[in-house]
Amino acid sequence: MTLGPRVIKTGIAVTLALYICSIFNLDSAVFAGVAAIFTIQPSIYRTWKQVWDQLQTNTLGAIIALIAVYFLGNDPFAIGLVMIIVILISLKLKMEDSISLTLVTVLAIMSAPGNEDLSFALHRFGIILIGMTSALLVNILIYPPKYKNNYLNKVHTVFQNMSILMRTAISNEMTEKSYQDHMKELENDILRLEEQYKLFNEERTKMAKVNNMNVREIVVFKQMLKSLQQGFIVLENIEDFYFKSKPDEEENLLFDQHIEHLIKYHELFLLKYDGKIKLDEPQLEDDIVKQAKIFIEKVMELYSQDPEQKIHLAIIGSSLYKYAFQLERLNRLVEQYIRKVQ
Numbered sequence: 371m372t373l374g375p376r377v378i379k380t381g382i383a384v385t386l387a388l389y390i391c392s393i394f395n396l397d398s399a400v401f402a403g404v405a406a407i408f409t410i411q412p413s414i415y416r417t418w419k420q421v422w423d424q425l426q427t428n429t430l431g432a433i434i435a436l437i438a439v440y441f442l443g444n445d446p447f448a449i450g451l452v453m454i455i456v457i458l459i460s461l462k463l464k465m466e467d468s469i470s471l472t473l474v475t476v477l478a479i480m481s482a483p484g485n486e487d488l489s490f491a492l493h494r495f496g497i498i499l500i501g502m503t504s505a506l507l508v509n510i511l512i513y514p515p516k517y518k519n520n521y522l523n524k525v526h527t528v529f530q531n532m533s534i535l536m537r538t539a540i541s542n543e544m545t546e547k548s549y550q551d552h553m554k555e556l557e558n559d560i561l562r563l564e565e566q567y568k569l570f571n572e573e574r575t576k577m578a579k580v581n582n583m584n585v586r587e588i589v590v591f592k593q594m595l596k597s598l599q600q601g602f603i604v605l606e607n608i609e610d611f612y613f614k615s616k617p618d619e620e621e622n623l624l625f626d627q628h629i630e631h632l633i634k635y636h637e638l639f640l641l642k643y644d645g646k647i648k649l650d651e652p653q654l655e656d657d658i659v660k661q662a663k664i665f666i667e668k669v670m671e672l673y674s675q676d677p678e679q680k681i682h683l684a685i686i687g688s689s690l691y692k693y694a695f696q697l698e699r700l701n702r703l704v705e706q707y708i709r710k711v712q
Contacts, residue, residue, distance in 0.1 A: 375513040380410045380505075382512060387504040396497055401478045405501025408471040410509060413517075413569045417509045421502045424468040431456050431472040432495050435479040444480045452476055471498070517570045518587075524566055525594050528559045529640060532601050533633050539608045540626040553605065560595075560602055567595050586707045590643065593703050597636065597696040600689070604629075607689045611682035621672065621683065628665045628690060632658070636697055643704045658701070662694035 383406040391399035409424065411417040434456060442448035456476055460469045478494040535552050538544045544552070571588060612625070635658050641647045669687030673680045 375515070376410060376412060379508050379512055380407060383407075383410055383501075383505040383508040386508060387501040390500050390504065391497060396493070396500075398478065398494065398497060401474060401494065402497045402501035402504070404474050405471055405498045406505045406508075407501075408474075409502045409505035413515055413573055414509055415572050416569070417506050420467060421506050423465045424471050424502055425499070427456075427460050427463070427465050427468040427472040428475045428495065428498055430459065431476045432479055432491050434459075435476045436491050439480055449477065449480050452480065471502075474498070515569070515573075517566070517573060521563070521566050521570055521591060524559070524563050525591075525598070526640065528556065528563055528598050529636065531556050531559065532598060532605070533637065535605055536601065536629050536633050539605060540612065540622055540629065542613075553609070556602060556605070560598055563595055563598065567591060584707075584711070586703075586710055590700075590703045590707050593696070593700045594640070594643075597693070597700050600693045600696045601636070604686070604689045604693050607686045611685050615680055615682040617683070624665070624668060625683075625686070625690075628661070631661055632690065632694055632697060635701075639697060639701045639704055642701070643708070645708075649705055649708060658694055658698050662691050662698075666691050 384403040387402035387406045388399050391402050396402075405424075409417060409420050411420050434452060438448055438452045442451070453473055453476060456472055457469055460466065460472060475495065475498050478498070479491050531552060535544075535549070535556065538549075570591065615621075617625070638647055642649070666687055669683055673684045
């Protein structure tokens with residue numbers, strides 16, 4: 371577990387909320403701290419959306435709580451019943467993410483004596499609002515998310531792990547435990563990378579006026595993700611099918627060399643985006659397409675000789691061809707982007 375920016379910002383947001391409450395001598399400041407905890411999100415847009423959703427559902431929850439106190443009182447049965455009603459309404463409004471804090475608001479209003487007074491409800495609601503506002507301000511002003519740097523760092527990390535697995539998949543050099551550990555780590559990393567891309571894309575589409583992001587670069591980032599996803603599919607196919615075909619040394623060499631070829635170019639295309647490889651470096655795009663066609667022809671020749679036994683090689687060959695296609699597209703998009711910004 372690492373001490374990341376979100377952890378630090380959560381602590382700062384809670385501190386700020388409690389400090390503001392102490393300045394204005396507001397009771398039950400703990401509810402402001404709880405609100406700050408629930409509001410902090412991994413992006414500025416999601417934090418803002420969380421504040422807006424919570425503002426709506428909390429207002430509704432406060433109104434329901436006041437009505438319930440007036441007609442039902444504040445015994446445990448009444449509080450539990452109101453909780454159920456608020457949950458059902460939040461689900462109906464498709465605001466599941468704000469349910470937790472809304473329930474805190476209901477509990478804050480219904481659980482204290484003298485809560486029939488509107489001013490009391492406004493007091494508790496104001497405390498909740500202080501917590502939400504504190505979280506939003508902290509997320510904007512302190513350690514604002516560096517989506518681009520975080521995403522690119524993760525892309526390189528995922529690629530390094532994937533390249534190790536690909537380079538040893540056919541030779542079967544890694545121990546079974548080590549291989550499975552790396553595969554699980556790679557799968558989790560790709561899922562996290564998908565989430566980072568969603569955050570990145572959300573910021574571009576929802577907060578375009580705040581974050582001026584290059585649309586072409588977003589397309590490149592998406593293709594980086596798709597290339598890694600297809601590489602993972604190749605690894606899964608090798609694990610599931612390759613050794614079932616009982617390959618000989620010549621087939622091992624054929625697949626091993628082609629995988630090495632693709633990994634090399636995947637690395638070069640990422641380096642090209644980083645500005646470390648020349649754009650006119652000998653026909654990278656043409657070479658990867660040509661080699662992919664030659665490879666798939668050899669695989670289909672093996673399949674035609676023994677369809678029943680070599681069908682597994684054809685499946686892997688198909689996934690490798692798709693991987694080459696994604697890499698070729700990545701190279702093309704990287705070059706288009708670099709020429710546009712130069």
